[in-house]
Every structure is written in structure tokens, then in C-alpha cells.
Amino acid sequence: MRKLLIFAFVGFFAQLIDGALGMSYGLSSSSLLLAYGVAPAVASSSIHMSEIATTAVSGYSHYKFKNIDKSLILPLIIPGSISAFCGAAFLSSLPGDVIKPFVSFFLLLLGVYILVRFLLLNVERSKPRPTLSPKKRFIYPLGFVAGFLDAIGGGGWGPVNTPILLSQKGATPRKVIGTVDTTEFAITTSATLGFILFLGWEEFNWLWVTAFVIGGVIAAPLAAWLVQVIPALILGVLAGGFIVLTNLRTLLLTVDLDTTLIYMIYGILVAAWLTVVMFSIRKYIRIRDYGKSYVKQ
Numbered sequence: 510m511r512k513l514l515i516f517a518f519v520g521f522f523a524q525l526i527d528g529a530l531g532m533s534y535g536l537s538s539s540s541l542l543l544a545y546g547v548a549p550a551v552a553s554s555s556i557h558m559s560e561i562a563t564t565a566v567s568g569y570s571h572y573k574f575k576n577i578d579k580s581l582i583l584p585l586i587i588p589g590s591i592s593a594f595c596g597a598a599f600l601s602s603l604p605g606d607v608i609k610p611f612v613s614f615f616l617l618l619l620g621v622y623i624l625v626r627f628l629l630l631n632v633e634r635s636k637p638r639p640t641l642s643p644k645k646r647f648i649y650p651l652g653f654v655a656g657f658l659d660a661i662g663g664g665g666w667g668p669v670n671t672p673i674l675l676s677q678k679g680a681t682p683r684k685v686i687g688t689v690d691t692t693e694f695a696i697t698t699s700a701t702l703g704f705i706l707f708l709g710w711e712e713f714n715w716l717w718v719t720a721f722v723i724g725g726v727i728a729a730p731l732a733a734w735l736v737q738v739i740p741a742l743i744l745g746v747l748a749g750g751f752i753v754l755t756n757l758r759t760l761l762l763t764v765d766l767d768t769t770l771i772y773m774i775y776g777i778l779v780a781a782w783l784t785v786v787m788f789s790i791r792k793y794i795r796i797r798d799y800g801k802s803y804v805k806q
Contacts, residue, residue, distance in 0.1 A: 520724025528732020535664020563725030576687025596660025597703025620752030627745025
């Protein structure tokens with residue numbers, strides 16, 4: 510019972526982070542299951558099964574709060590669903606752990622770029638467009654790669670799509686995050702179908718699935734509301750820092766370093782991230798107050 514409460518608690522915060530920053534439900538949840546010694550294929554299949562419910566609620570919540578860029582929905586869903594099914598089919602034979610460090614390094618660099626970009630954002634000159642307009646030849650491969658990595662890694666749709674879409678000129682953080690979260694429903698459904706066909710129903714731990722669903726469903730509407738009210742400047746810095754910390758953890762675990770040193774490095778970077786977040790909040794307050802004084806004049 511205690512373990513199930515922990516899983517529900519983790520599901521709540523994983524979905525809260527995922528819905529507000531567009532990533533990490535799968536990564537957070539799979540990390541917990543793997544720490545308990547669960548096989549990667551079983552962990553990924555159980556997480557994707559629970560995500561069918563959480564992504565449905567999250568997607569509907571983002572839709573109601575108008576956090577979606579409709580032009581990106583199908584270009585992401587079509588290739589992502591196909592590759593997610595393929596990833597689920599071949600998970601047992603693919604060296605996902607070997608690929609992860611290289612992907613994490615690339616995402617870490619993108620996270621640094623996003624953090625710096627939003628931290629130095631010139632609000633007057635960098636007003637985001639209502640929608641992104643990247644070329645289809647860019648979006649289709651992105652969705653395909655993200656769907657495949659999501660299936661083999663237990664999470665990857667958000668960590669791949671969110672930073673890359675946020676790095677595009679004119680990106681609106683809340684719409685990027687809302688769109689990625691909404692499209693994830695189709696990807697996780699496709700991956701789950703693949704796991705059912707190639708692993709069988711008996712590989713799912715339904716108690717774990719239920720615990721993650723309960724926590725995630727409760728958190729989804731709250732996360733969609735948060736991404737609506739948090740200013741783009743602060744949200745971009747939050748997302749960029751979270752991308753860096755998430756992928757740095759993966760890289761540190763692949764290097765043979767002393768555990769104390771890893772904790773020290775991580776602690777310093779967390780403190781630096783919190784400092785940058787506070788700086789972004791103060792900058793937003795200054796911009797807001799300046800805007801109010803300008804209107805009064």
C-alpha cells in the first residue's frame with residue numbers, strides 16, 4: 510500500500526511537471542520503476558498504459574485553456590504514432606541505453622540555448638507569433654524520432670519535441686507545451702498497442718498503472734492552468750533549466766564518477782537554476798511595471 514501511495518504521489522508531480530513544461534512524465538515515472546528493479550520493457554509498457562488516461566485529460570485541459578497550435582497536431586501525430594508502434598515492437602532488442610547519452614547531450618545543448626534565449630528575451634522585439642510555421646519536412650522527421658525514442662525509453666516525446674520547437678523563431682512556450690502534451694495521447698496509445706501485441710496483457714502491472722493514473726489525472730488540469738498564467742519569459746527559463754537538469758542527470762549516470770561528486774555537481778546546478786529563475790521573475794516584474802508606467806503617461 511505504501512509503495513502504491515508513493516507511485517500515485519510521483520504520478521501527480523510527474524504530470525504536474527509534464528503538463529506545465531511539456532516533458533518528463535515518462536522519464537520521472539520510468540526512473541522510479543527502474544529504481545525498483547523493473548525491466549525496461551515492463552516499465553515502459555506500464556507507463557504508456559497509464560499515460561493514455563493522463564494525456565487524454567491533459568490534452569483536453571490544454572484545449573480548454575487554448576494552449577494548442579492546431580497547425581502542428583497532425584504533422585506530429587502521424588509520424589510519431591507510426592514510430593512509437595515500431596519502437597514498442599523492437600524495444601526488447603534495441604540498445605536504448607546506448608543511444609540515450611548522445612540524445613541527452615544534444616538536448617542539454619538545446620536546453621542551454623532555450624534558457625539563455627528566454628533569459629535575454631527582448632520583449633518589444635521578440636513578440637511571438639500566434640502560431641509556428643516550421644516546414645513539414647522538419648516536423649515529420651521530428652515527430653518520427655520523438656515517437657520512437659518515447660517507446661524505447663519510457664519517455665521521450667516531450668524531451669525531444671519541446672526543446673526543439675521552443676528553439677524555433679516565434680515559439681510561444683505555452684502553445685508549444687500544450688501542443689506537445691495534446692499530441693502525446695495518440696503517441697502513447699500507439700506505443701501501448703504495440704506493447705500489448707508484442708508483450709501481452711500479463712506484463713502490465715495494473716496496480717502501478719492505476720496509481721500513476723490517479724496522481725496524473727488529478728494534476729493535469731492544474732498543470733494546464735499553470736502554463737496559461739505563467740509569463741512566457743519565466744516559463745521559457747523554467748523549461749530550459751529543467752531540460753538541462755534532466756539530461757545532465759542521464760549523462761552523469763553514464764560516467765564513472767563518485768556519487769558524492771555527482772550530488773555536488775547537481776546541487777550547484779540546481780542552485781544556479783533557481784537563481785536564474787529568480788532573476789527572470791524580477792526581470793518580468795520590471796518589464797510589467799515599466800509597461801504600466803508607460804501606459805499612464
